[in-house]
Amino acid sequence: MNVVAIAGYSGSGKTTLVESLIPALKLRGQRVSVVKHAHHKFDIDHEGKDTWRHREAGAFEVVVASSRRLALMREFEKESELSVHHLIAELYDGVDWVLVEGFKQSDLCKLEVWRPSTGKRALYPDDDFVVAIATDAPDRLPEQTLRPVLDVNDADTIAQWLMENAHRFEYRDESYVP
Numbered sequence: 001m002n003v004v005a006i007a008g009y010s011g012s013g014k015t016t017l018v019e020s021l022i023p024a025l026k027l028r029g030q031r032v033s034v035v036k037h038a039h040h041k042f043d044i045d046h047e048g049k050d051t052w053r054h055r056e057a058g059a060f061e062v063v064v065a066s067s068r069r070l071a072l073m074r075e076f077e078k079e080s081e082l083s084v085h086h087l088i089a090e091l092y093d094g095v096d097w098v099l100v101e102g103f104k105q106s107d108l109c110k111l112e113v114w115r116p117s118t119g120k121r122a123l124y125p126d127d128d129f130v131v132a133i134a135t136d137a138p139d140r141l142p143e144q145t146l147r148p149v150l151d152v153n154d155a156d157t158i159a160q161w162l163m164e165n166a167h168r169f170e171y172r173d174e175s176y177v178p
Contacts, residue, residue, distance in 0.1 A: 007111070
């Protein structure tokens with residue numbers, strides 16, 4: 001399994017890039033999963049649904065499945081920030097690529113999404129885990145770099161670059177044992 005973090009600040013276009021990379025990788029015969037970090041309380045369930053009622057009744061985990069889909073909801077009794085490695089360990093083992101969004105401080109190889117229009121600093125000057133930069137303004141990068149600079153609006157080229165460099169993204173996390 002290959003894992004790449006799509007890193008950058010809010011508003012830089014990470015979600016749009018991930019959304020474009022999924023079909024571009026699928027066209028290359030790859031099975032893709034996504035790990036997304038949410039900073040705020042979120043819910044994928046709806047009030048009144050059976051699964052919501054089970055959670056409200058106090059279930060620690062609720063798994064709902066059909067012939068086409070499976071969802072696991074786990075309630076933590078107290079706030080618990082799982083590492084990206086814990087979340088990757090939860091995924092199906094037969095996946096080719098995991099696109100990780102929202103863990104910019106992680107120790108994963110990263111493709112940074114940077115746009116000067118956000119007014120945010122670039123990560124790559126201070127983050128050795130950034131292996132490439134996807135931007136809409138390569139001429140405005142704050143520092144010169146030897147890292148590949150890719151067009152953030154060209155998911156096909158980025159997917160091809162990922163495939164050609166897959167060996168760099170092979171996931172090995174011997175430190176996490178579920």
